[in-house]
Amino acid sequence: MVQIPNSAAPATPQPRSVPTSADVARLAGVSRATVSYVLNNTSAVRISEPTRRRVHEAAKELGYVPHAAARSLRAGHSRLVLMPAPSVPIGPLYSRFINELQWALSRLDYTVVQYASVGLRGDEAARAWAELRPAAVLVPVGGIGPEGVAVLKRSGARAVVTLGTERIEGAHSLLVDHAGVGRVAGAHLYARGRRRIGVVVPEEPGLKVFSKPRLDGVRSAVEGTDASVTVLPLAYEEESAARLAARWPELGLDAVFAFNDEYAMLLMRALQDAGVSVPDDTALVGADDLVLGRLLRPSLSTVHIELPAGRDLAELVDRAVRNPGAAPETHHVHEATLVHRDSS
Template sequence: MTQTPPRPAAGSPAPRPVPTSTDVARLAGVSRATVSYVLNNTSAVRISEPTRRRVREAAEELGYVPHAAARSLRAGRTRIVLLPTAHVPVGPLYGHFLNELQWALRRLDYTVVQYASMGLDGDEAARAWAELRPVAVVSFGAVELTPQGVDVLKRSGAQAVITLGPQPVEGAHSLPVDQRRVGRCAGVHLVERGYRRIGVVLPEEPGPELFSGPRLEGVRHAVAGTGADVVPLPLARTEEAAGALAARWPGLGLDAVFAYDDEYAVLLLRALLDAGASVPGDTAVMGAGDLLLGRLMRPRLSTVRIDMEAGQHLAELVDRVVADPDRTPENRDLMAARAIHREST
């Protein structure tokens, strides 16, 4: 049985018609093809600047925007670059990198879509992402892609599948971002300065284990064979939790601590000082990220400086792989790390 759509209530305004490219062409006094060339930033056709300005002004006046799905049907593929996201707190360093990447992709005429992937495993996530028919996927490692997942994405039309993480994935362009290097830098720095019982602060909140687990592994690797001990220290990101840890610090027998990042390091450093501990006399404290916050502390915070490659470079790689999916995978490291010694160690 066919149902008749409900009529608008008496006195309610009729729905406004959706403006079309024909309406824009009529108002601007140009052809529909010219409207398409201008609004899709087509460079293959030469159009004068006054005409471009007239088309844009007409589109703005009418409230017209191009239909992405229709453009994709004409082109045979979308311009969507999918950035899967998960429950990982993004600090200033990664926040800057992601913002730069998204701006660069937009300048290259891609549509950036962030996909919430919490609770999805590798192959399940790949199938969910494939439903959007992205032309490229840039996975930051929160979801472990498999070769089967990469194949699903490519069969759905993805020209580029790029992963950032410690392990390469068959079929994808894998760029190393090895968080173990951060922990190794901290471990080497502390051992070289004579510390032998080292605590490692791990966030209790869900999400950071993507980074914190490898950083702990890196510290353990750095101190292997030196006689130093490594003690994991789960810590919630609250003053109360830091105060409770500082209160039982004397019983832990630690002479140094490396925190997941500078914010956790400052949180614990402040609590230790408030509890009457001497830093670095009783305990050395080290963070990661080289935030301004750590440089403003007294004593100034030793840290691991992390240098990420510019997001612009990754966006350009996406564009190159989309244009040539069979190109030889690039294998350059996106991250470098080095210890910065200050007063707290």
């Protein structure tokens, strides 16, 4: 029998040891306590700027990252803020707000994690979020009910903040007055002499929570007048907009509130392609005041919504985490103003 000699197996590289705070302390020439104070942004202890710089440089050189779980044990709670991904498209305005909020939370030494809870809703979603033991959860529109809030709090969440159109029991709330957005648009169109007003209602799933109060707001703005309101279902597709524009002569509308700027831009293009002049034949108003709307021709009239600064909401989260027994706060966003441009 022929024996085949074993070939020398390649040497397996030994795993590198994970750097510790003690390693950082030795390299920086400080105590481990000082490393902890510096890297955890502890404000109760005064440390000179040169020392802070040495600690940060040593940590960077060694590739040291503070252990989140250990820090949570010291604090008695995690520094994790969970932001479940919304189940509905939230648009550029809210995306910008969420980005600012995440930045502000990170400045307060929280770790922000986005959770893609596809297929999970309500209390089931709350139980999935609770498994991560976050210090706080920021819940998008329609994502949770009172029982879900209770599930999160029983799991140790110190703050639950909802972003939406109605207050949820037990949670801090940021409420946007979408009916007010519709009222502002409807009042503007009526003041411009328009009497046959269409209101776009998106067909996309999940947007009814926004579109219904905006429709109700337009109706309330012209209630008791000689104006009429026509509901215009519209999918966010060129084909859907083209079909709606083809029906324009039979609809007989002289104005339209298009839900938001994105739907307004979609519909404007379709109306112009169908030979409908904006604003001569039909005045058009969007909402959210996106930059692109200013660049259209005609430039787009819109409803500007003044959302709170992300920093303010981050401070609300921080207050709630530090004082979990405090009564839930409710903040209303009422500042909706009409920006009049060429389309109306």
